[in-house]
Amino acid sequence: MVETFPPPGYIPMASALEGIEVFMPAPAKPNLQTDLFEFKCPQCGATTAFSAGEGSLTCPNCGYQEQLDTSRSGIQAQEFEFTPVTLERSALSQVEGRLDLDCQACGALTSVPATQISHSCPFCGSNKVFQRESPQDNLRPKNLIPFTVSQKACADISRTWLGSSWMTPSDLKGKSLLTDFTGIYLPFWTFDSVTTAAWKAEVGHDRTERYYQDGEWRTRTVTDWRWESGAVRLTIDDLIVAGTGKLSSRLINQINEFDLKDLVDYEPKYLAGLQAHMYDIPLDKAWENGRQQMREKTKSACLEQTSTSKVRNFSMDLDFSAESWNYVLLPIYLHTYRHAGKSFTLMINGQSGAIAGQRPVDWNKIWLVVAVLLAPGVALGLLGIITLALAGIGAAIGAIGFFLFIIGLAVSLVILVQANKLDDI
Amino acid sequence: MNHNQEPWLHNLQAGICENCDWGFLVPEGKFPGKCPHCFRQPLSSIGENLAELPNLRPAELYLPFELSDSRLSQVVKAFVDGIPFSPQDLSTRNLLNRLERLYLPVWLVDCRIRATWQAEVGFNYEVVSHQDHFIGGKWISKQVNEVRIRWESRIGRLDRQNNNIQAAALEEHHSIIKALGQFSWQTAQSYKPEIINSENIRLPNRSPEDAWSDAEITLHTKTAEECCKAASAGHIRGFTWQPEFLEPNWTLLLFPVLSSYYIDDSGSEIPVIIHGQNGRIAGTRSASMKRAKSASVTILLVSAGIFILSLLLTVLSATLPVILAFAVIGVAMALLLGLGSIIPIAVVWWFNRSQQPVRV
Numbered sequence: 001m002v003e004t005f006p007p008p009g010y011i012p013m014a015s016a017l018e019g020i021e022v023f024m025p026a027p028a029k030p031n032l033q034t035d036l037f038e039f040k041c042p043q044c045g046a047t048t049a050f051s052a053g054e055g056s057l058t059c060p061n062c063g064y065q066e067q068l069d070t071s072r073s074g075i076q077a078q079e080f081e082f083t084p085v086t087l088e089r090s091a092l093s094q095v096e097g098r099l100d101l102d103c104q105a106c107g108a109l110t111s112v113p114a115t116q117i118s119h120s121c122p123f124c125g126s127n128k129v130f131q132r133e134s135p136q137d138n139l140r141p142k143n144l145i146p147f148t149v150s151q152k153a154c155a156d157i158s159r160t161w162l163g164s165s166w167m168t169p170s171d172l173k174g175k176s177l178l179t180d181f182t183g184i185y186l187p188f189w190t191f192d193s194v195t196t197a198a199w200k201a202e203v204g205h206d207r208t209e210r211y212y213q214d215g216e217w218r219t220r221t222v223t224d225w226r227w228e229s230g231a232v233r234l235t236i237d238d239l240i241v242a243g244t245g246k247l248s249s250r251l252i253n254q255i256n257e258f259d260l261k262d263l264v265d266y267e268p269k270y271l272a273g274l275q276a277h278m279y280d281i282p283l284d285k286a287w288e289n290g291r292q293q294m295r296e297k298t299k300s301a302c303l304e305q306t307s308t309s310k311v312r313n314f315s316m317d318l319d320f321s322a323e324s325w326n327y328v329l330l331p332i333y334l335h336t337y338r339h340a341g342k343s344f345t346l347m348i349n350g351q352s353g354a355i356a357g358q359r360p361v362d363w364n365k366i367w368l369v370v371a372v373l374l375a376p377g378v379a380l381g382l383l384g385i386i387t388l389a390l391a392g393i394g395a396a397i398g399a400i401g402f403f404l405f406i407i408g409l410a411v412s413l414v415i416l417v418q419a420n421k422l423d424d425i
Numbered sequence: 426m427n428h429n430q431e432p433w434l435h436n437l438q439a440g441i442c443e444n445c446d447w448g449f450l451v452p453e454g455k456f457p458g459k460c461p462h463c464f465r466q467p468l469s470s471i472g473e474n475l476a477e478l479p480n481l482r483p484a485e486l487y488l489p490f491e492l493s494d495s496r497l498s499q500v501v502k503a504f505v506d507g508i509p510f511s512p513q514d515l516s517t518r519n520l521l522n523r524l525e526r527l528y529l530p531v532w533l534v535d536c537r538i539r540a541t542w543q544a545e546v547g548f549n550y551e552v553v554s555h556q557d558h559f560i561g562g563k564w565i566s567k568q569v570n571e572v573r574i575r576w577e578s579r580i581g582r583l584d585r586q587n588n589n590i591q592a593a594a595l596e597e598h599h600s601i602i603k604a605l606g607q608f609s610w611q612t613a614q615s616y617k618p619e620i621i622n623s624e625n626i627r628l629p630n631r632s633p634e635d636a637w638s639d640a641e642i643t644l645h646t647k648t649a650e651e652c653c654k655a656a657s658a659g660h661i662r663g664f665t666w667q668p669e670f671l672e673p674n675w676t677l678l679l680f681p682v683l684s685s686y687y688i689d690d691s692g693s694e695i696p697v698i699i700h701g702q703n704g705r706i707a708g709t710r711s712a713s714m715k716r717a718k719s720a721s722v723t724i725l726l727v728s729a730g731i732f733i734l735s736l737l738l739t740v741l742s743a744t745l746p747v748i749l750a751f752a753v754i755g756v757a758m759a760l761l762l763g764l765g766s767i768i769p770i771a772v773v774w775w776f777n778r779s780q781q782p783v784r785v
Contacts, residue, residue, distance in 0.1 A: 017654055022655050023580045025578055317558050320556070
């Protein structure tokens with residue numbers, strides 16, 4: 001039997017020496033998706049969309065479901081190294097501009113930002129997922145976590161959350177607008193690294209000593225400073241850093257506890273009917289942020305090794321190794337609602353249902369409560385003063401009034417601070 | 426006698442030393458001289474027809490002697506110098522007078538290889554890393570570019586002619602190279618009977634069949650390097666192949682050495698060989714225990730004489746007390762010399778112990 005050469009899966013490549021043929025494994029077929037994806041129901045022709053509840057591509061018209069490949073890449077998802085070329089490409093791909101999309105269903109022309117990679121036609125509801133053709137293949141998202149929280153659940157979560165504080169307006173819970181959540185895949189970078197640090201510092205050890213002064217023995221605390229040193233090696237896995245600066249980082253930080261075990265390979269079908277954004281914080285900037293967090297973690301680990309918490313002249317050398325990154329899309333629901341002429345943003349983690357956002361404060365309610373809290377003290381105080389002036393009695397009543405006033409004032413201050421915080425986000 | 430159907434064997438006669446078992450082709454005029462290796466006895470003639478000698482193939486290339494007379498004298502003198510109580514016979518002049526020029530053989534094999542191969546080839550690439558330093562409440566960050574290797578699988582086919590692949594033709598090849606160092610093959614010249622046939626040539630004692638395993642290893646390594654180059658890679662690992670060796674052709678390369686000897690205390694000839702290109706010299710350097718013992722005995726006798734003289738002076742000091750001082754000094758000197766008499770023997774013992782015996 002004559003064996004065929006080269007075996008299947010190998011392609012010839014240029015050889016630098018005469019008389020030697022070289023074959024390399026054929027590269028995996030590039031995922032050259034067409035610029036536009038249209039998801040039509042094979043049964044009724046209606047537009048299908050990804051359903052978070054079902055975890056499938058679902059037709060809202062006839063109920064047809066197309067199961068998606070749900071095999072999880074999880075934390076085994078491929079990660080990439082920091083090559084100079086990648087960092088350069090990451091920065092280059094920040095092209096500002098917009099794209100004009102021609103709807104294949106109704107012919108409407110829609111303009112979307114270049115960073116928006118999925119789109120639903122606002123006129124006919126047809127789902128066209130736009131995929132920009134990018135020469136920087138590495139910098140396309142490689143993995144995502146599919147939505148598991150449905151839009152309906154978002155409404156319930158947000159109502160519960162808004163109603164959980166008595167400081168918010170009473171009519172907020174019933175707002176019909178709260179059903180209109182937009183599912184959006186936001187860009188995040190994940191970073192891995194091993195940090196190896198060697199530290200040294202002067203560590204203070206307190207002791208009490210007796211000394212004689214002005215004819216008597218006294219005691220005082222003296223700190224002895226001794227040099228200490230140590231080493232720390234930390235493996236930091238999947239540190240999540242936001243890839244967009246368009247949303248409040250404070251809000252994102254409150255809901256970015258994602259379980260990366262649920263990562264799946266990027267597949268346009270997951271984006272059907274949803275929006276997705278490309279990063280606007282390039283890899284090098286995000287990595288700077290990630291490194292800063294890793295440095296602080298390592299520094300804390302070093303400081304934990306000191307024999308006391310009194311430390312001065314702390315210095316450390318830190319070496320990063322085995323650094324890698326991944327670019328992932330994570331599911332977030334966004335909702336902006338108006339109340340009393342002001343806009344408020346709500347954000348829900350599409351995987352865990354964690355919520356963060358802004359809540360309006362009903363200041364009338366707050367001031368009423370403050371008044372109620374202060375009233376007994378003021379009333380008793382006044383009564384005490386009057387009775388003291390008229391009958392020479394009432395000192396006790398006045399004292400009780402003063403005491404109640406102080407308590408009311410303290411509670412009022414706490415409430416005002418909390419209300420201010422709520423209003424401030 | 427004229428044995429030469431082969432032109433390269435013209436004017437040469439084959440002989441073997443029954444002491445060291447080295448076989449030689451020697452110019453007819455010199456035969457049967459002393460063995461040019463061990464110098465212990467004359468060569469015995471072997472074979473009437475040189476072309477029928479086993480393991481003998483035509484010489485193709487040779488490396489000429491490149492050593493000047495002054496350099497040669499210099500290296501021989503350096504060999505002799507520094508040996509305490511060197512044997513009577515070990516002198517620069519003796520070693521130079523007894524020099525014999527000698528060519529040692531290495532197999533050269535030409536063959537065509539057809540093969541399929543597979544390996545992992547490595548390409549260098551850079552990654553950006555960081556080294557940070559925290560001092561005075563501030564972070565100082567330094568970017569560091571590290572070179573890493575990306576390994577990729579490659580397979581291939583080859584059909585190439587390989588010429589002059591070397592393989593040891595002597596069992597002693599590796600010990601000779603270890604003692605003398607490598608030879609520079611860049612100066613190799615085509616074999617010229619008119620030059621080489623006036624010199625001693627060592628006969629191979631490894632057959633091409635025996636030497637093939639060496640050649641195959643060399644070919645494997647060389648081909649792996651070539652495949653790496655063909656794939657435009659910087660590194661290669663896990664190279665495996667299924668080769669077919671075609672049309673092998675065996676010839677000889679001759680490399681130059683000089684041999685000489687000196688006679689040690691026991692009357693044995695101790696061989697010394699010299700690299701014919703760079704003059705590196707190898708041979709056992711031994712000090713003479715016989716001479717050391719003579720020196721020790723002489724010192725001891727002198728010591729004894731002084732001691733006896735001192736005793737006489739001690740007796741005479743009974744009449745002239747001043748002499749007692751000389752007697753005491755004499756006794757002390759005698760004791761010191763007596764102790765010192767051990768030094769020559771100790772020095773020679775230590776020197777011989779520190780020398781590694783060189784056998785080629």
